[in-house]
Amino acid sequence: MTDxxxxxxxxxxxxxxxxxxxxxxxxQWLTKRVSHEQSVWLGEPVHEGLLLPFCALIFCFVLKIxxxxxxxxxxxxxxALPLLVFTVxxxxxxxxxxxxxxxxxLMRALEKVSFGVSGLICFLWVTNLLxxxxxxxxxxxxxxxxxxxxLRALLEGLASMVFVLIFSxxxxxxxxxxxxxxxxxxxxxRKVLSNLLRSALLVLGVLVxxxxxxxxxxxLSVLGGALGxxxxxxxxxxxxxxxxxxxxxxxxxxxxxxxxKVDNFEGEITDIKTRFTLIRSYSGRxxxxxxxxxxxxxxxxxxxxxxxxxxxxxxxxDFKSDETLVRDVLMQAALSCERVLTDPAPSVLLQSFEEGAxxxxxxxxxxxxxxxxxxxxxxxxFAVLQAVRKANLQIPMxxxxxxxxxxxxGGPVPSRS
Numbered sequence: 001m002t003d004x005x006x007x008x009x010x011x012x013x014x015x016x017x018x019x020x021x022x023x024x025x026x027x028q029w030l031t032k033r034v035s036h037e038q039s040v041w042l043g044e045p046v047h048e049g050l051l052l053p054f055c056a057l058i059f060c061f062v063l064k065i066x067x068x069x070x071x072x073x074x075x076x077x078x079x080a081l082p083l084l085v086f087t088v089x090x091x092x093x094x095x096x097x098x099x100x101x102x103x104x105x106l107m108r109a110l111e112k113v114s115f116g117v118s119g120l121i122c123f124l125w126v127t128n129l130l131x132x133x134x135x136x137x138x139x140x141x142x143x144x145x146x147x148x149x150x151l152r153a154l155l156e157g158l159a160s161m162v163f164v165l166i167f168s169x170x171x172x173x174x175x176x177x178x179x180x181x182x183x184x185x186x187x188x189x190r191k192v193l194s195n196l197l198r199s200a201l202l203v204l205g206v207l208v209x210x211x212x213x214x215x216x217x218x219x220l221s222v223l224g225g226a227l228g229x230x231x232x233x234x235x236x237x238x239x240x241x242x243x244x245x246x247x248x249x250x251x252x253x254x255x256x257x258x259x260x261k262v263d264n265f266e267g268e269i270t271d272i273k274t275r276f277t278l279i280r281s282y283s284g285r286x287x288x289x290x291x292x293x294x295x296x297x298x299x300x301x302x303x304x305x306x307x308x309x310x311x312x313x314x315x316x317x318d319f320k321s322d323e324t325l326v327r328d329v330l331m332q333a334a335l336s337c338e339r340v341l342t343d344p345a346p347s348v349l350l351q352s353f354e355e356g357a358x359x360x361x362x363x364x365x366x367x368x369x370x371x372x373x374x375x376x377x378x379x380x381x382f383a384v385l386q387a388v389r390k391a392n393l394q395i396p397m398x399x400x401x402x403x404x405x406x407x408x409x410g411g412p413v414p415s416r417s
Contacts, residue, residue: 012076023055057084090118096170161209168201192249244291245274259370261300302369316357318394333387334364341365
């Protein structure tokens with residue numbers, strides 16, 4: 001209480017308030033002039049970004065240096081510095097999680113956990129219980145085989161691992177959006193570069209954190225050998241799917257947005273994961289196709305360099321029909337549909353002579369198979385039916401001749417239907 005009513009304490013408090021106000025004005029000025037969409041530093045409102053607490057932390061360090069140079073007390077500043085450090089750490093975790101996965105429930109849960117842990121540490125520090133708490137953690141020893149570690153070192157190692165992983169995710173997401181997205185136009189290549197970058201940074205972060213914890217990294221070579229044997233025997237399909245996923249992304253034989261047909265399922269490729277590919281049909285159904293199938297079996301891709309696709313429909317007409325009139329009627333019926341191309345033009349073939357009918361085959365072309373196939377076949381069939389009826393062309397009805405035995409004179413009497 002004596003320090004609270006002292007002049008030096010008041011001067012420090014006023015300087016800290018001015019420091020926070022200056023940081024707020026600086027952050028607000030930048031927010032208005034710089035696009036803060038998908039940004040870790042800036043946010044709307046200002047206090048949701050990382051820039052405000054980070055600027056306040058920098059100004060607080062400057063205040064400490066100035067007060068030390070003037071030989072003034074810095075007890076309140078020393079209390080504010082750790083609080084600002086915790087605030088920066090919490091805002092960094094929250095903004096990075098929101099930046100990497102904005103709609104993930106797991107990320108929201110991790111954000112709440114980080115707020116709770118940081119709040120507990122701040123409470124213990126302000127109440128001067130943090131040293132005793134850390135000493136109690138050091139007194140608890142855990143055994144991992146032949147090595148021992150106290151609980152404090154383990155928790156600090158886990159915390160450093162979390163920060164390294166979060167920093168790796170942030171760095172990979174920033175590189176993806178600032179460098180890869182503007183320069184790489186192909187979605188598939190962008191996807192594979194992003195996956196490789198994120199995986200490399202995460203592995204590097206884990207190795208760095210493990211080395212800080214004192215883990216012998218040479219043991220990872222044994223683990224890697226065992227993992228390779230496991231992949232070779234027990235995880236063949238899983239490994240094949242992962243390798244196939246990278247092959248698909250690198251070869252770009254199929255790409256995100258292509259309209260394909262896989263095992264009688266047609267749809268648009270919405271995403272290519274490292275293990276499977278998502279295909280969504282126009283009916284709303286989604287098919288999860290393992291990447292190995294896309295490599296090992298034929299795939300019909302309707303979105304390649306030449307999008308022109310030919311379709312056919314068949315109609316049977318009476319033997320008395322004029323073949324020249326039939327050809328003109330069927331071709332005009334196909335051309336009346338908007339999606340049917342005029343070049344190449346539709347063609348009509350006399351396919352076969354059926355019992356009681358002539359079978360004609362109408363071929364036509366489209367250049368947008370991704371817009372659907374059954375719908376264009378239906379439109380052409382409707383147009384053909386209307387044109388045939390309008391031209392008075394007869395579609396023969398099936399006929400069958402029946403005989404039955406009779407005991408009356410005259411023998412069997414034929415019946416025709």
